[in-house]
Amino acid sequence: MAISLTRVFAHRNYAWFVGGGGPNYITSWMQRVGIGWLAWELSHSPLWLGIVAAADLAPMLILSPFAGALADRKTPLDIVRRTESLLFIQNTLLFVFMLMGWLNITLLVLLSLWSGLVYPFHQAARHSVVPAIVPRADFPTAIALDSALFQVSRFIGPTIAAVIIPVFGVTGCFFAHAVGTAWYVFALWKLDVPPPERDKKPANSMLSDVKEGMAFVARDVGIWPLFALLATASILLRPIQDMLPGFSGQVFNAGAQGLAWMTSSMGIGAAISAVWIASRGKLKGLTIVVYAGFFGLIASTFAFLISPSVMVATIFTGLTGFTLNTMSTSIQALVQSSLPDNYRGRVMALYGMIWRGAPAVGAFVAGMAAEHLGLRATFEIATGICLVILLVSLPLREKIAFVAERGRETPGARRS
Numbered sequence: 059m060a061i062s063l064t065r066v067f068a069h070r071n072y073a074w075f076v077g078g079g080g081p082n083y084i085t086s087w088m089q090r091v092g093i094g095w096l097a098w099e100l101s102h103s104p105l106w107l108g109i110v111a112a113a114d115l116a117p118m119l120i121l122s123p124f125a126g127a128l129a130d131r132k133t134p135l136d137i138v139r140r141t142e143s144l145l146f147i148q149n150t151l152l153f154v155f156m157l158m159g160w161l162n163i164t165l166l167v168l169l170s171l172w173s174g175l176v177y178p179f180h181q182a183a184r185h186s187v188v189p190a191i192v193p194r195a196d197f198p199t200a201i202a203l204d205s206a207l208f209q210v211s212r213f214i215g216p217t218i219a220a221v222i223i224p225v226f227g228v229t230g231c232f233f234a235h236a237v238g239t240a241w242y243v244f245a246l247w248k249l250d251v252p253p254p255e256r257d258k259k260p261a262n263s264m265l266s267d268v269k270e271g272m273a274f275v276a277r278d279v280g281i282w283p284l285f286a287l288l289a290t291a292s293i294l295l296r297p298i299q300d301m302l303p304g305f306s307g308q309v310f311n312a313g314a315q316g317l318a319w320m321t322s323s324m325g326i327g328a329a330i331s332a333v334w335i336a337s338r339g340k341l342k343g344l345t346i347v348v349y350a351g352f353f354g355l356i357a358s359t360f361a362f363l364i365s366p367s368v369m370v371a372t373i374f375t376g377l378t379g380f381t382l383n384t385m386s387t388s389i390q391a392l393v394q395s396s397l398p399d400n401y402r403g404r405v406m407a408l409y410g411m412i413w414r415g416a417p418a419v420g421a422f423v424a425g426m427a428a429e430h431l432g433l434r435a436t437f438e439i440a441t442g443i444c445l446v447i448l449l450v451s452l453p454l455r456e457k458i459a460f461v462a463e464r465g466r467e468t469p470g471a472r473r474s
Contacts, residue, residue, distance in 0.1 A: 071191035071249050072200060076207055078245020083208045085231075085238030087215025088222070089149070091321055092231030093166065095223065095314045096156075098303040100163040104433060108425020110163075111300035111418060113170040118178045118415025125182035126407025127267040130400065133253040134190070137183035139246045141176050146239040148172045153232035178407070181414065185406035189394065190251055199336050201391050206332030213325035220318030271404025280396055280461035281405070283454045284389045287352055289412045290447050291385060294440040295359050297420035298378070299324065304433055310368035319368065320375040327379030335387050341395055344388045345459035351385030352448055360441045363434050386413060392462045 097110045129137060152169050155161040192200040222230040275281050298305075299321075306317040335347075358377035365371035390409060397405055420440075427436040 069192050071251055072188075074245050074248045075187065075191060076204055078242045078248070079204070080207050080211070082235075082238040082242035083211035084215045084218070085235035087211050087321070087325065088219045088231040089152070089235035091216045091219040091314075091318055092223065092228035093170065094300070094303040095317055096161070096228045097163065097166060098307050100166070102307070103425075104301060104304045104308075104428040105425040106163060107300060107304055108297075108422045110167055110170050111297070111421035111425075113167045114174045114177075115414055115418030115421065117171070117174040118181075118411050119418065121175070121178035122182060122407045122411030122415060123268040123271065123404065125178040125410075126271060126404035128179065129182045129186045129403030129407065130267065130271075134183035134186035134403065135246070135249060135251050135253075137179055138187055139243065141180035141183070142239065142243050142246060144176045145173060145180070146236065146243055148176070149232065149236040149239050153229065153236050156227075156229045156232055177414065178410065181410040182403055182407035185394075185410065186403045187249075187251070189402065191249070201387070201394055203332070203336040206329055206336050208332075210329040210332075211325065213322045213329060216318040216321035216325065220315050220322070223314050223318075267404065271401060271408065274401050275405055275408055278461075279457055281393055283451065283458050284348065284392060284462065285408065285412055287348065287448075287451060288386060288389050288409075289416050290444055291352060291355060291382065292412055292416035293420040294444050295355055295378075295420075295437070296382065296417045297424045298359060298362075298437055300417065300421045301424060301428065301433055301437075302375075304428070305371070306368065309433055310371060312368040316368045319372045323372045323376035324379035327376035327381075328383035329379075331380045331383040332387055335384065335391065341392060341462075344392050345455060345462060347388045348385050348392075349448070349452070349455055351381045351383075351388065352444075354381035355385060356441050356444050356448065357381075359437065363438055363441070396462060 093110065094107070097107055100106070148169060152161070155165060155169075188200055188204060218234075219231050222234070275285065302320050303317050306312045306314075306320060310316055312319070331351075355378060358374050358381055362371050362374035362378060365374060393405065393409060394402075424436050424440070427439075431439075
């Protein structure tokens with residue numbers, strides 16, 4: 059296990075990639091807490107929390123398939139460098155507008171939309187970079203370790219934010235992320251990755267490429283059921299992360315510090331999960347891990363919803379972080395390890411669309427529902443729906459495991 063972790067860091071490009079991304083991950087979570095709390099302070103409305111989240115996440119639903127097609131046509135690393143530079147500009151504007159006292163809820167939505175429009179291209183290309191900088195045998199470890207660093211940042215970033223916000227306000231969080239993004243841009247230029255082989259003039263249109271990628275997923279029995287489970291969790295349960303400011307301010311009366319505690323706890327749980335999967339370093343058995351993670355997510359979310367205090371709720375947000383990351387990282391490892399390179403950008407863009415875009419739909423709907431039903435009742439209904447879907451999907455488990463855990467050994471068997 060330890061050998062797998064050491065081996066993956068021996069690859070220079072991977073070390074730069076995660077070394078540059080690590081500080082950026084931390085500051086991004088500082089900014090996320092800052093944006094969430096600022097949105098709540100400006101509006102005191104679950105609906106506005108949903109709108110801000112939707113502005114950041116919803117473009118993924120429309121742009122991801124095209125971003126994936128672009129990543130399969132162009133050099134992914136070039137796309138990541140350019141998109142990260144655009145995100146640096148957005149982060150800097152967020153800091154400057156807040157510093158000058160110009161930031162209102164409308165500008166906050168517009169700046170969130172900026173990142174939402176850029177991120178689909180960043181994520182699709184980023185998923186294509188990781189397999190280019192490590193051997194295929196190291197895919198599960200590299201993917202899970204990258205996830206582990208991201209999830210550790212979910213603990214560190216909000217913890218720092220809890221200290222910075224009372225002293226410097228959310229302005230301090232925005233400044234920190236501008237610096238963190240600048241460092242990531244620098245690290246990306248230190249990578250030395252040969253461009254992938256691409257046709258000089260693709261035979262198909264980009265729209266045809268998008269349709270081809272979707273068709274590939276639809277007929278692959280090792281991918282589409284996993285994506286369906288991920289979509290269910292992303293739409294119905296993951297938006298609770300975007301509603302944490304409302305839970306902290308309205309349900310538990312715990313303020314910005316309560317928000318930081320719950321967000322940090324979620325990050326700790328997710329980090330432990332990612333380290334475990336990285337240390338595990340193998341595909342066999344990951345399908346049952348996906349199902350166990352989904353069931354654990356349902357149970358821990360329900361426990362969070364009936365928690366009597368913020369301290370009890372913080373324990374269960376940690377469990378939701380562990381189970382959600384267990385499910386999502388296992389799905390990503392299974393899919394990445396079984397993809398042919400010429401479909402990687404498009405298929406992983408669909409993964410990104412589900413993982414980042416689907417919660418936008420859920421957050422917006424949950425925000426509207428919570429205005430009438432309350433936050434707790436809204437997500438109690440969501441957990442019940444998820445439990446039904448989990449039970450209905452159980453008969454597919456063995457078929458998914460047979461196909462997905464074999465990777466690309468028998469491509470002819472990977473059809474419904």
